[in-house]
Amino acid sequence: MRILAVEDEPELARLLLVNLSRMGFATDHAACVEDAHALLDTCSYDLVLLDVRLPDGSGVDLLRQMRARRQEVPVILLPAADSVDDRVAGLGAGADDYVTKPFALEELVARMRAVLRRPGRALSLTLTAGNICFNSVTREVCVGDRHVALARRELAALESLMRADGRVVTREALEEAIYGLEEDRQSNVLESTLSRLRRRLEAEGAKVGIRVMRGVGYRITAEPTRAAA
């Protein structure tokens, strides 16, 4: 993984570089828009971390220029101001995510992994949770070392939950995933799909649970769902 960090504050840049390389990311550094352009034109990166206020311009403008030049590398903005319009502008300009300063390193790395894991980004990706594996390209599921065949809707729901990596997936997002765009939506299909999926995984001996957050959504957890739940 090769990362470009665009950050003008030298001390923060130094610490970012040290910490990221310790976590296994090869990281280059640019301190201004001009340097960033030069590096982006010569090297190929898997991810760009982009400060918003730079001495010779705005990170959001740099991002716009990148997208205009068809540089489709994923970008995470690192704004220091939490003005809501900045975020909206950043996402509108083509950012994949933003992490407001100050951030915990773990938080930043988690977001980086999530962006790198998005559909269409990587050629092949195996998602894991507990003893379940999910190959996002072949769409094969295995529990332990056994393959498990799941229905289309159950597969879609499981993929959404596993991509969220333990975070809650809202009902809207799950419905979007299991229905796609063309189908009529019926009530209770979401509930029945997830309860089938849960029973199925339980029967296969999966060491994960699917927990409901009442009225909000679902998430996948490392411990199995209790039978009573």
Place this chain on the structure above:
Amino acid sequence: VLLHETPLVDPPIRDGLADAAPPKRPAGTWRGFWAALHRRRQRPASIERVLVLRLGSILVAAFLSFGVFYGLFIAGDAREQAAEEAADLAEALESSIVVQAGGLHFDLPADLAARIVARHALYGGVETAGGAAVGGSDPAVLARLRRGTAAQVQAAELTRGPGGLTLFAAAEGIAGVRALRVGVLQPVSNAGLAWTGVMREYREEILPTFAPALVLAFAVVWVTVRRSLQPLRRASAEAAAVSAERPGRRVSMDGVGAEIVPLIEAVNHAVARLEAALAVQTRFTANAAHEMRTPLAIIRARIDNLQDGPEKLAFQRDMDRVTRLVSQMLASARLQSGQVGRFERVDLVALARSTLADLAPLADAGGKELVLESGAPASVHGNAMSLESALRNLVENALRFTPAGEAVTVRVGPGPRIEVADRGPGIPADHLAHIFEPFWRAQDQRGDGAGLGLAIARDVALLHGGRLEVRNGVVGGAVFALDFPRQGAF
């Protein structure tokens, strides 16, 4: 269930608009009437309405008084008119005479009889030769006819008698081969004469010519007033459209009268000063955010770089607290200067769902549950990020007071409203006045809250034309509600 809950606060967060307590009704009818009149006056009247009504009244008054003066002016002629009428009557009577069995008799057709009755007139006729009376004649009229010659009775004459003023008119004619004279005697009054004259003028002269002119004049007044006020109406609409979301807008002075120009200039200057102040404030909060967050980010990175251990955990916890405080202070400063960002249609159910999903780890860490209850879809016109931060602060506050193993319940609707119910101890009455003050915390409350969350939620509610309410729930715990009553249309 809601009915039994005790409403604790008439919130100290009045939105400052129409505090409409119904006025007491005064005892006396007259006082009541004056009070009603006074109330009517409190509502600003439409200038257009007032002008059209007043100018219209002036027109009608002018029209009426012109008629009256003209009528009085020509009242002198009224006598002649009355005489003419009496003479007409006499001639009509004369031609109604028939020869019957050698004698002459009045044989009045119905309409003539009615005219006679209407005027309280007396009538009679005599033959010029011999002086024989026509059948049906009144003796008083006969006496008058016999008294004078034809020439004398030809002209009408007014006589003042014991019964008042009477008018006598006569006509000559021939019935068969016999010449005769016919007379009419009718009571009149000066006022009556004048009135008859005025009415006659109205009927025959004034109304047919001036009524269309009056209608036309009224229409011209109306159109003129409307058109004169049009620039003012446009300027008002432009002034109403000035807002922080669309800076640079001003009220234009096209076509407005010289009297209105200073008002518009004053409004435009005030708007310009406010915009400049807001721009300074916006720059300040943005710079403050940048200047504070950058060193914090460096400190955070240094801490993450330390070796794992209790020391590092303690630093990280402190860091989280400072970060949260700075974020809240910056958010509060932005809201205080009215910076909320762009407004759009916001689905409250989806907003609550994603907010609660984000807060799930926080609830988990404390062994608490988050539950969302929602019925019909509800939405408001607002800024999604601000509304989310308001709800997040309310839920964080609720989680802080809810014991482990219990749930915080968020209810959306009915209507544009979100409630957050916790299972904590509720809010003592003597705290109610303070809970929305920035940095206020209960004496016995420790923990990481800075006391800004509720103030932020309230500011967001106010900037959306809504309010933040609080009451204690029937099963214990506090219930906070973001309510947007004036957005019912959405």
